[in-house]
Each structure stands twice: as C-alpha cells, then as structure tokens.
Amino acid sequence: MKQHIQAIRSFNRFYTRHLGLLNDRLLDSNYSLAEARILFEIGTRQPIRMSELSELLGIDKGYLSRVITGFVKSGVVLRRTSKDDKRSSNLSLTKKGEQKLASLQLQSDQQVAGFTSRLSREELESMVNSMNEISLMLDEGYDKKKLAAAVTYRDKLQPGDLGYMTYMHGKYYAQDEGYSMEFEGYVAKTFFEFVGRYDEKNDKVWLAEYQGEIVASIAILRRSQKEAQLRWFLVNPMFRGTGVGSRLFDMALSYCRSRFKSVYLMTADTQQQAIAMYKRAGFTLTSSVDTNQWGMRLKEERYDLIIS
Amino acid sequence: MKQHIQAIRSFNRFYTRHLGLLNDRLLDSNYSLAEARILFEIGTRQPIRMSELSELLGIDKGYLSRVITGFVKSGVVLRRTSKDDKRSSNLSLTKKGEQKLASLQLQSDQQVAGFTSRLSREELESMVNSMNEISLMLDEGYDKKKLAAAVTYRDKLQPGDLGYMTYMHGKYYAQDEGYSMEFEGYVAKTFFEFVGRYDEKNDKVWLAEYQGEIVASIAILRRSQKEAQLRWFLVNPMFRGTGVGSRLFDMALSYCRSRFKSVYLMTADTQQQAIAMYKRAGFTLTSSVDTNQWGMRLKEERYDLIIS
C-alpha cells in the first residue's frame, strides 16, 4: 500500500514535469496553456456555457470571463446569449477559431508524435493501454461498473486463448485455493484434448477481454446429442463482482437452452461463489466424491441442470 | 498511429486536470506547487546545486533563485557556497525544512490515498504497473536498453507459467508465422508431458519478467545422461533486440555446459533470427525434414551442439 502511494506520487512528479515540457513548446503559438485548454474544450463541446467550462477545467470564472472576452475580441470565439437563460451565453468557435484550433491541434499532435517516435508499435500500444487504464481508474465516477463497461466479449477462439486460459487456471487456483502445479498440467491436458476434438458447430467458448487481455472465460462442450458440459468458467479476481462473470454464464446457459436437454459441470466444493451462481441458475448437486488432488483434500462435485 | 496520438493527448488533458485537482488542495500548506516541488527535490537529492534543480524541474533560474532566497530566509533551506566552485552553492534542508517537507509529504500521501481508496488491491497494482510503464517509456533517455533493465529473471516455475508460455507460443507463432491453432494444442501437449516427467534436478526453465508478466522463456530438458534438449525459446516481440533473449540463451547454454555433453533443439527454418543465434553459439544443422504442419509447409530442422 505504502509503496504504491510512493509509486503514484513519483508518477505524478514525473508527469508534472512531462506536461511542463509539452506546455513550454506550446507557448510558441501565442496561446497560454490555459487559453489552449479553453479553446480546445470549446472546440470539442461547442456550444458550451461558461459555467460548464469553468467547472470542466477547474478555472476561476472571473479569469475565464476575461480570457473569453479576449477570444471574442480577436475573433476566434462567438458569444451568443442563450435563449433559455438570458444570464448565460453559448460559446462556439468562429471559422477563424476553428483554424486556430486546428493548427494548435496539429502542433500538439506533432509534439506527442515527437515524444513517442522512438517507441515501437507494440510499445506504443502497450503505453496507450496503460494510459486508458489510469484514466479509467482515477476518474471521479470510477467504480466496478465502469470497469465492466470497458470489457468486450467474443466467442471466436484465437491463437493464444487456450494458453491464456491455462495460465489463468494455474495462477488463480494456486492463488485462491492453493492448488499445486499439477492442476495446471491437468488443465493443459483438457485443452489439448479439446483442440483435438474441437467442433465449432457444437462446442463454444466465450471470452471477456479488457485492454486486449482475457479476463474471464467459459465454455460449453457437447458430450452427446442431448447433453453438454460447462467448463473453464473463471474470472480474473480484479473483475469479480463486476457482472462480467454472470454475463458470460448467461451467454453459455442461453446457448445450452437453445441446443441441449441438459448441462453438467464438475467443480470442487471450495468454489463457493461459483457454486452459488450455479444453484441460482437451477443446477443441483448430483454427485460428490472425496479426492486428494492437486495437493489438496477436496470434494469433487458434479452439478446438473435439466433444461425444461 | 493517429488514434494513439489522440489517446495520448486525451490522457494528457485528463492528467493535467487530475494534477490540477491535487495541486489545489496542496495550497492549504502555504506552499505553491513550484515551491513544494523544489522542496521535495532538495529533500531527496540534497546536497543539490541550483543549476541542477532548475534543470530537473524545468524552472527558470531567476525564479528559482528568488524562491530559494525565500526558503533561506524562512529557515527551511541551508545555502552553502561550494568549495570546488565558488560560483555555485550547495542546498540542503535544515531541521525545520525536513519537518515541513515531512508534513507536506504526509499531506500528499493522504491525498493520493484518498484518490485511490476506492480501488481494490488488484486494481491499484495494475494501475501502478501502468504508471511505471508510462514513466519508463516517456522518459527522455528511454531506449530498448532501459526496457531491458526493467526485466527480472527467475528459474523457479510458478503456477501459471506453463499456461503463459503456451499462450505466448500460440499468439506469437500465429502472429509472426501464421501458424494455426493446432500448434498451440501441440505446445500444450508438450507442456502437459513435461509436467508429468518434470525433474527439478535436471530440467530447467528460465523466465524473463517485466511488470510481473513473462516476456521471454527458455528451457533445457534432460534427454539422457549426456544429452539435453533446448525448448520453448521465445521472446515477446516488444523485447526483441533488447538482449533479453540472448541473456536467457546464455543462461541455458551455460547450464548445459556444466551438465551435459551435447544439446539439440528442434525449430522451423523460418525462425531466422533464432537460428542465427543458435549458429553463433556453435549449433550446426543436423537434419531437415519437409513437413506440412500447423497449416504451413515448412522445414523442421534439428540443430546440435557438441560441448567441447
């Protein structure tokens, strides 16, 4: 915790300096940082009221008023009294303002391009992902729902997916349950078998991704004409409680309903959270066997769901 | 490219605002942002010269001079003329300065803690990783060497490692060579077999990690009393050309030299970069078979190295 805070403060210092460098160069354009920010916001949100601007940028309304007056005088901004509320005025850019902004944007783009030119495509992508994550998490209204909203879903398997799923199983089961590494070998085996018999028409895998990385998985395998098996249901701890898991689960179940008469799954009795979800969906315990696997004593349980 | 730049600029705007919020609250302490930054730098780097400070923080030396004079007057900073160079002076904090800084730090810590309190441990960790990456890449002196310097190495297998290695094989071989998904299944199989016969005393795996994620791997498997096989040598594209690969390769080879009479490896003729490295180390081509695997026509080659 403590060291995380130090790391964050160190980043804040670093980025203060970095933004300082960016802004220094901006001064060539006859616009101050504050002016450029204001111009930019008017440009992207026009028409916008002054109070919104001042709120958005955290700038004093008195100061803002003067800057806007200057903009109006120099002909880059149009100020029109609002019809709904004669106290306030709507701000928008004039043709000239659009031009000024465009050249400012270009300059800014080039600057950023300059700072990132030494990065490879992979590095750049990775950095942009990092930036997106930080914005997301530090945003005022951030909560688990926002995180979940940044998740995308797909049901088409890509190279690397099975490996990543193996990784997740190995890592999280060891982390959460203390399973030994044999478990990961076992999972690798199930995937290997799966690749051999994979039948796209019947077997389905759904994946949830965040920033290009898999954060949750589930699969349905056809076991007979009527019966399917639910497998590899796993959610990255960071995404538990976000609804990502239940969304995948729903996708899988609704596929089962359209296609099979029954579904079963194997799990360990320690998987309380998942089991609760299974039960809520109507699954019932149909067998329970004591085993001594993956370095643990546990009950291997089978749950079945008969589809009405 | 274009959209990456937009994303970066968007992040810059976001963080400008974020830092603005942080700094507003800082003003309670009677220190301006600039003063706080100066105090902080003196505190962490003392003794420090004014020219260094001005360079470090990007602050005008005239302005800095005045701020320092103020600090000296209020008794938080000590200014002593340097012995080596009578033009410059060494700055350090007085007892009082240390105290002021400590309380400033505390305040700053609490502020950051406030902004991150809603994040879970996993989220916080993920965000800090992101911040570290950004600092690294935007740092002035950044190059591949710096990236490589942030890489750590280990030879102890952890849960998840084999899965992650499978993932890397599946993803990168598909991306770089166009291999089909069967290849990943095959790799999964080799790992599964490996877990079954893994003998810590003879078989070794080395992994390179960056921000807690595996970015390169290599392994040596004992095949007989005298012979070993080199396997799973793979480097994340972002880390190619950084020396991470050759470092792993050296580790593996030096283990072989201490333990076996010969090493062999299997590869495809398309792996030009890796093959060049093998040859440089003294490996020679000993067999080459045309195959039709993983959706490709390619030569499966065997390279051997006799250890003198």
Add this chain to the structure above:
DNA sequence: CGGCAATGGTTGCTTTTGTCAACTAATTTC
C-alpha cells in the same frame, strides 16, 4: 599565461496568470 567564452547565480523589470470580492441581471424557490 592571458584573454575570451561559458557557467552559476542574482537582480530589476515585465508579463502572465490567477484570486477575491463586489456587483448586475436573470432565474428559481417557496
């Protein structure tokens, strides 16, 4: 060695940036 250029820092002067409070006009609330 001497002279000129460069460096480290100070100071005066200036502009930019920002704050605060008082004020007007319009709108909302009760």
Add this chain to the structure above:
DNA sequence: GAAATTAGTTGACAAAAGCAACCATTGCCG
C-alpha cells in the same frame, strides 16, 4: 412576489513566471 441562487462581469490585487542584463568564477585554447 420577495428572497435566494445562479451566470457572468469587473476592479483591485497578488502570486507566479519569464526575460535580460549583470557579476563572479571557472574552463578553454592558442
């Protein structure tokens, strides 16, 4: 329909920052 609130303006002022001239010292080069 009076009181409170909101949107924006303005004047006065202070803080923050930049610029250039300047001094003292040091480094460099013929």
